[in-house]
Amino acid sequence: MGEKLHWWQTRMFVAAMVIAATIPLLWPDIPPLVDLPGHMARYRVQLAIGDNPWLHRWFDFSWSLIGNLGIDLLIEPLAPLFGLELAVKLIVIAIPALTVAGLLWIAREVHGRIPATALFALPLAYSYPFQFGFINFALSMALALNLFAWWLRLARLGRLRFRAIIFVPLSCALWVCHTFGWGVLGVLALSAELIRQHDLRRDAGSGHWFASLVRAGLGCLPLALPMVLMVFWRSGDHVTGQTADWFNWQAKYNWVMMVLRDRWQWWDVASATVLFLILVKGVRDRRIEYSRNLGLSAALLFAVFLILPRIVFGSAYADMRLAPFALAIAVIALRPRGGLSFRGAATFATLGLVFFGARLAGTTWSYWLYDRSYDRTLAALAHVPERARVVSFVGRRCQDDWAYSRLEHIPGMLMVRKLAYTNDQWSMAGAQQLTARYYAARGFAHDPSQIVTDRRCRGEWWRPIDMALEKLPRDAFDYVWLLQPPRYDPALVRGMTPVWRDGTSTLFRIDDRRPPVARAPVNPPV
Known part of the structure; x- marks a missing residue:
């Protein structure tokens, strides 16, 4: 930890990436x-x-207590201050910024330094679920990433009692924002705690996986209170909506290919292919390896993605929403094994930065074109x-x-x-x-x-x-x-x-x- 930080590992660089993530949303009014x-x-x-x-x-x-109130609640204090449209815009701008910050923070906590390959995950801040406008979901996922990073940090610092106390209200607040974010935080926390408990018991000479899983489950109990809220929410007579379309493999394949879907199919598919190639390189290149912690997290998220139906409680595209985040966690799970030179790492970082910049440029152009379309269309409102x-x-x-x-x-x-x-x-x-x-x-x-x-x-x-x-x-x-x-x-x-x-x-x-x-x-x- 005493080595000099590389340029992509500094706080200044992280701040620059967080700010850069907001660029596509600065121009459009809506x-x-x-x-x-x-x-x-x-x-x-x-x-x-x-x-x-x-x-x-x-x-x-x-008003009722449901797991889908993120921006609905935020707009109450913000709209009187900024007006409804600007308040919504400010909240939406914060979502990709928080997503980028969360991904880089997780990478820092798991690897000790931000690996150069982590930069390739940043374009997923503008994933297809975000483009579709699932904004309570997207906000909850951005918050979940940052809360997971804090969960890891508190464990690294040995502040487990404080973590157990503070994550009770935080998990409830995240559930109120959107249920999906709370569920993903639970998966990430459980996988990380399982690896941590196994390593502790292995060092003590008793690294049994079942015992580690039990201890990990107990360690994640502070995240469990929203399960009670979920039961009350979904058991009322007023609740409607079916759960259907299980194991639609063609749709799931499409969702994976659409993780960066925006406007130009060739560009979006080619960009997604870059991410898949990065993951393959992590398997085939001996100079790069997967973190056991994040590797397990990504595997569990992909498993949930495969199991989830397309429609949950009447809400469509449930499985689609998880695909880009499972992919993002898999990408930031990569790190140099030790045989990768500074020059090689710098090359990866440069390519990742170029990739992120290119995706931001394309999204900015796309949003400018959509903004022009909105302006022409909304001229009708004058009549x-x-x-x-x-x-x-x-x-x-x-x-x-x-x-x-x-x-x-x-x-x-x-x-x-x-x-x-x-x-x-x-x-x-x-x-x-x-x-x-x-x-x-x-x-x-x-x-x-x-x-x-x-x-x-x-x-x-x-x-x-x-x-x-x-x-x-x-x-x-x-x-x-x-x-x-x-x-x-x-x-x-x-x-x-x-x-x-x-x-x-x-x-x-x-x-x-x-x-x-x-x-x-x-x-x-x-």
Whole structure:
């Protein structure tokens, strides 16, 4: 430990990486994450429903103790200080910064120094789950990484009693942020404690794995209290949502290849391939080895990823969310064995830094392009009066295109900026505080009614555009907002006046509330 630190191991370098991780998010007014505008709409209801009781005609909002409240709680003190949009942006900016800090801190605690290979894990701060806008999840995972690093540090310093005391409330707070982060912290802590206990008993001449596992489990009891909270949360009559789609191996393979999915498929897949090659090099290159501590942690996380179904309690993409973090822990588990020279280590560090910089540059460019798209789209809001009732239809294809338009929940900005009704809110009792109760909208009250396609898509609830326009209860809405829609029958928008247009996107004011005459659709279902 007395050796001079290399440039990639200094606190100054770590601080620079943490700051660099925020660059892609500095320019966009709204972080261009798929689900984020929808979450922002929920925050607006949360903040405004007390002063605007008429919102109760559209939504029901009631606080309850659930494991999915991270930003929902943070926004309460921050929105009055900064305004809702800036407060959300500041929180979102902190997520990749905390993720980078956590990964480097864990590497430092486990290896004693930050290994050069750890830099390759940093682009995973902008992993696909983050791009998708799972922000409570992403925040909880960023916090879990830092809490795990502190868990390791307190063990290294021998402050086990203090650790046992302080992690009781910390684990509960992490569970409230998002259950997933708490679960991952438990896996990481258990694997680290198992290795620590085994090494202690081995040094004492009794390194039996079963006894070490028992002691490790006892050492992790301070993290167990949220299990009681979980039972209360999931046992209520109000809780809905199925757990389904087990062992979908094709989907799991896709999730692994999509860990860095953003806009350009060739670039994102090539970048993921670099990470896989780094892991293979750790097996084949005798100058590099895996830490037993983090190697076991990565193995357990990959095992959980394989076991998890795609849908848990009605929440989709449960297994997908874990893939990038299992990969990140595997990458930072690598370290030089001793035969790696300073020159070799410096080369690895330089390549890792270039890789991180290249990914940041690509993400920054991508976010700038999405920001331009958002600006053009949100110009429509100037033509919507406050408290209007707007039904939005966002076009997409049945095929899962690599680059989303990221407009799927942009209608949520109607609520954020105009307190106007939007039909893109999730409505699942027990999963969040808000449920839709605008009964006049019938089947157009909540997500995914805002998604429309050119035909029926197998396994999806999305409506073809012509069906959506024909079945729409016009008397429940004032405007129809079409966002990059598929081709549709113009007769279905008769009685509506276009008040804004950008390319194929159009905002219609509903003047004639009588339903259109039934007719054969232009694009019959296939």
